[in-house]
Amino acid sequence: MVGLSIGEKYFIQGGIAQDLRTDGRKRLSPRPIFVETGNISQSNGSARVRIGATEVIASVKAELGRPSALHPDKGKVSINVDCSPTAAPMFEGRGGEELSSELSVALQRCLLGGKSGSGAGIDLSSLAIVEGKICWDLYIEGLVVSSDGNLLDALGAAIKAALSNTGIPRVNVAAGASGDEQPEVDISDEEFLQFDTSKVPVIVTLTKVGRHYIVDATSEEESQMSLAVSISVNRQGNICGLTKRGGAGLDPSVILDMISVALSVSERLINTLDSQRAAAEAGKDEL
Amino acid sequence: MSSKETWMRQIRAEIGVVAKADGSAMFEMGNTKVVAAVYGPREVQNRSQQLNANALVRCEYTMANFSTGDRMRKLKGDRRSTEISLVIRQTMEECILTNLMPRSQIDIFVQVVQADGGTLSACINAATLALANAGIPMRDIVTSCSAGYLNSTPLLDLNYIEDSAGGADVTLGIMPKLDKVTLLQMDAKLSLDTFENVMQLAIEGCKAVADYIREILLENTKQLQYRRGT
Numbered sequence: 398m399v400g401l402s403i404g405e406k407y408f409i410q411g412g413i414a415q416d417l418r419t420d421g422r423k424r425l426s427p428r429p430i431f432v433e434t435g436n437i438s439q440s441n442g443s444a445r446v447r448i449g450a451t452e453v454i455a456s457v458k459a460e461l462g463r464p465s466a467l468h469p470d471k472g473k474v475s476i477n478v479d480c481s482p483t484a485a486p487m488f489e490g491r492g493g494e495e496l497s498s499e500l501s502v503a504l505q506r507c508l509l510g511g512k513s514g515s516g517a518g519i520d521l522s523s524l525a526i527v528e529g530k531i532c533w534d535l536y537i538e539g540l541v542v543s544s545d546g547n548l549l550d551a552l553g554a555a556i557k558a559a560l561s562n563t564g565i566p567r568v569n570v571a572a573g574a575s576g577d578e579q580p581e582v583d584i585s586d587e588e589f590l591q592f593d594t595s596k597v598p599v600i601v602t603l604t605k606v607g608r609h610y611i612v613d614a615t616s617e618e619e620s621q622m623s624l625a626v627s628i629s630v631n632r633q634g635n636i637c638g639l640t641k642r643g644g645a646g647l648d649p650s651v652i653l654d655m656i657s658v659a660l661s662v663s664e665r666l667i668n669t670l671d672s673q674r675a676a677a678e679a680g681k682d683e684l
Numbered sequence: 685m686s687s688k689e690t691w692m693r694q695i696r697a698e699i700g701v702v703a704k705a706d707g708s709a710m711f712e713m714g715n716t717k718v719v720a721a722v723y724g725p726r727e728v729q730n731r732s733q734q735l736n737a738n739a740l741v742r743c744e745y746t747m748a749n750f751s752t753g754d755r756m757r758k759l760k761g762d763r764r765s766t767e768i769s770l771v772i773r774q775t776m777e778e779c780i781l782t783n784l785m786p787r788s789q790i791d792i793f794v795q796v797v798q799a800d801g802g803t804l805s806a807c808i809n810a811a812t813l814a815l816a817n818a819g820i821p822m823r824d825i826v827t828s829c830s831a832g833y834l835n836s837t838p839l840l841d842l843n844y845i846e847d848s849a850g851g852a853d854v855t856l857g858i859m860p861k862l863d864k865v866t867l868l869q870m871d872a873k874l875s876l877d878t879f880e881n882v883m884q885l886a887i888e889g890c891k892a893v894a895d896y897i898r899e900i901l902l903e904n905t906k907q908l909q910y911r912r913g914t
Contacts, residue, residue: 437798438715439753450703454797456750482744482793483702483721489744489793538750542719542795543702616704 472524707818
């Protein structure tokens with residue numbers, strides 16, 4: 398990617414200071430977001446999200462597994478992100494690993510709660526089948542196809558949409574299995590249970606450029622940032638996770654301000670995602 | 685031959701899917717979905733690889749973790765990916781007029797989003813569209829299609845299940861106007877007559893893909909003209 402000249406940098410910073418960004422948006426206006434679900438037919442659930450030129454794909458696969466000994470009544474979820482070299486030449490080979498792990502960890506923190514699994518946005522107990530023996534393992538994979546800033550928000554939205562598109566097959570457990578034996582399970586090919594995503598949060602990232610912060614930064618704006626705070630909020634308005642990136646210091650009062658901005662932006666985002674999903678489903682029913 | 689065995693799966697292509705790339709395309713053959721992005725011609729990153737008379741063409745093929753039926757823990761740079769990257773590079777290098785862009789570098793990145801047989805063909809078709817979208821001068825487009833032989837019948841454009849059934853799989857890449865074969869790969873065994881039939885079928889498939897690709901490129905050019913106001 399070609400670097401920015403000094404003139405361009407001043408233009409971006411100046412625009413943000415005057416509440417008029419390079420693409421005409423105000424500081425707190427996000428770009429329009431487009432969601433498509435069900436593109437990957439081999440996965441249990443999938444979604445493709447486009448925010449401006451940023452495009453990400455999320456896929457959810459469910460496999461049978463054994464619950465961990467510490468939480469026998471809960472299933473397991475693993476989140477992994479991959480940055481495709483198509484998004485930027487520097488992601489070729491192992492170049493994208495650092496960014497991929499940073500995104501994966503941030504998403505895990507926002508969606509999976511603390512170490513004990515408490516406060517997870519995804520209800521892990523709904524994934525248990527037979528306590529202590531069989532549970533569902535969800536593998537959530539994100540792929541960044543094209544990058545123009547705000548990857549974390551796009552991935553968060555894609556994962557939420559993919560989970561709402563996910564159908565977990567109904568499992569019939571053979572009765573009468575004793576103690577240590579693995580019970581026999583019959584996975585239905587026909588019946589699917591829709592995953593409940595009402596508690597899954599979305600992520601809103603606020604990027605500080607100069608003395609002001611903006612919502613939904615493009616990659617040019619991100620190159621000028623001093624720090625970024627990503628806040629994950631659910632429909633009930635609870636904060637599910639918070640990540641601050643960048644070395645610059647932040648006044649504590651500003652953090653509270655950012656959180657309230659994130660709350661209002663996230664509400665609009667959740668409504669947009671829900672209405673797009675409803676429209677997509679209505680379209681499918683018509684077919 | 686107009687029976688079902690000689691039908692291709694539905695193909696769909698879209699140009700310009702990766703806005704930041706110099707050229708990009710998405711190509712679908714049935715359930716196989718591939719995204720290709722081209723960055724270049726640009727300055728060579730590794731001076732020691734610079735060619736004084738030609739452009740350096742590099743290619744990387746990657747598969748998404750969720751692209752196949754079983755979720756695989758993909759290792760970047762595993763043998764199969766390296767081999768396919770090499771094959772795609774050699775095929776595309778053949779058709780690019782590299783002597784027009786000396787001391788530069790052209791990167792072709794191909795990402796498989798969903799794999800259901802014929803991934804190599806889809807990659808080459810996507811790469812062709814992406815190169816055309818980037819405005820890189822080429823001798824001709826390269827199109828690719830696979831054909832196989834199952835139950836004594838030549839079949840065009842195998843999907844994953846047909847490919848795994850144990851019959852032969854011939855992948856062919858041609859430059860349609862010049863009528864030259866640039867890629868030919870086959871596994872399993874076939875008698876010479878059968879091979880000729882299967883290869884002929886693959887060539888017809890390639891020509892059908894070429895017609896579709898030309899249509900897409902023409903449509904795209906009309907759009908560009910329209911937006912320019914001419």
